[in-house]
Amino acid sequence: MRPFLKWAGGKARIVERIKVVLPAGARLVEPFVGSGALFLNVEFPRYLLADANRDLIHCYQQLQREGMAFVERCAAYFAPANNQPDAYYALRERFNATTDQTEKAALFVYLNRHGYNGLCRYNGSGGFNVPFGRYARPYFPREEMRSFWQKAARCEFVVADFRSTLRDAVAGDVVYCDPPYVPLSATASFTTYSADGFNLERQRQLALEVETLARRGIPVVISNHNLPFTREIYAAADEFVFFDVQRHISCDGARRTAAAELLAVFSARQPAAG
Numbered sequence: 001m002r003p004f005l006k007w008a009g010g011k012a013r014i015v016e017r018i019k020v021v022l023p024a025g026a027r028l029v030e031p032f033v034g035s036g037a038l039f040l041n042v043e044f045p046r047y048l049l050a051d052a053n054r055d056l057i058h059c060y061q062q063l064q065r066e067g068m069a070f071v072e073r074c075a076a077y078f079a080p081a082n083n084q085p086d087a088y089y090a091l092r093e094r095f096n097a098t099t100d101q102t103e104k105a106a107l108f109v110y111l112n113r114h115g116y117n118g119l120c121r122y123n124g125s126g127g128f129n130v131p132f133g134r135y136a137r138p139y140f141p142r143e144e145m146r147s148f149w150q151k152a153a154r155c156e157f158v159v160a161d162f163r164s165t166l167r168d169a170v171a172g173d174v175v176y177c178d179p180p181y182v183p184l185s186a187t188a189s190f191t192t193y194s195a196d197g198f199n200l201e202r203q204r205q206l207a208l209e210v211e212t213l214a215r216r217g218i219p220v221v222i223s224n225h226n227l228p229f230t231r232e233i234y235a236a237a238d239e240f241v242f243f244d245v246q247r248h249i250s251c252d253g254a255r256r257t258a259a260a261e262l263l264a265v266f267s268a269r270q271p272a273a274g
């Protein structure tokens with residue numbers, strides 16, 4: 001199942017690798033769900049899916065509530081007349097101004113497929129500011145939205161910082177963490193880097209909280225770039241899996257590079273109680 005949104009760091013290409021090391025459980029918890037490539041392709045009785053991006057989570061909640069009626073509301077924006085710069089910038093302005101959550105959620109899907117490179121970026125005052133994408137014929141992901149909606153019946157979607165989601169994990173849960181990646185240039189002594197406020201201190205904090213969860217009997221798998229820094233902060237992991245992933249590095253997808261990634265697996269240290 002493919003995610004219906006384009007999302008930086010989407011995990012569609014490595015789902016099969018994650019599945020190999022992901023234990024079974026009563027509920028899958030994803031504190032950084034993004035486009036949801038993993039939960040869509042694994043089978044758990046229930047899912048707790050969180051992200052700090054409120055527009056993303058509100059869009060999922062709207063689809064969950066309204067189903068195909070919401071899908072058709074989104075489809076209406078995918079008219080050829082809306083695939084030109086003036087219309088795009090007018091709809092982007094509307095997205096930033098509206099207080100109608102249903103309209104905002106539908107426009108989020110439109111902006112995701114008509115904006116530059118599928119980026120999701122905001123200015124200092126929180127306004128969505130991605131420029132027009134110039135796609136010949138943006139794809140409307142009707143079937144992907146339908147599949148997502150069907151699976152959403154077993155999901156809880158929450159806007160939350162990862163620390164709060166990890167605190168909500170209970171016995172029987174399995175956690176998959178896919179934080180914004182540590183940049184390839186990062187070293188352990190270079191601590192100021194921050195993408196979306198996610199600096200290296202946050203990365204260390206996440207690693208410590210993951211260790212604590214494993215000690216409480218809750219297994220965790222975490223993705224990141226394979227770097228001396230990440231191997232150091234995940235040193236308490238029970239297992240590492242290393243591999244290369246082909247990534248698009250330019251907007252036309254013509255240039256690709258292989259980035260070294262890792263999965264760190266923290267097994268449950270003791271039978272979970274309570």
Ligand SMILES: C[S@@+](CC[C@H](N)C(=O)[O-])C[C@H]1O[C@@H](n2cnc3c(N)ncnc32)[C@H](O)[C@@H]1O
Nearest residue numbers: 009010011032034035037052053161162178180
């Ligand atoms: C690498 S992406 C996840 C990609 C996702 N696995 C997928 O397949 O699309 C990282 C996600 O973390 C979210 N994020 C950034 N900072 C966060 C925080 N402090 N707490 C929770 N989520 C955060 C971003 O909004 C983004 O969706």
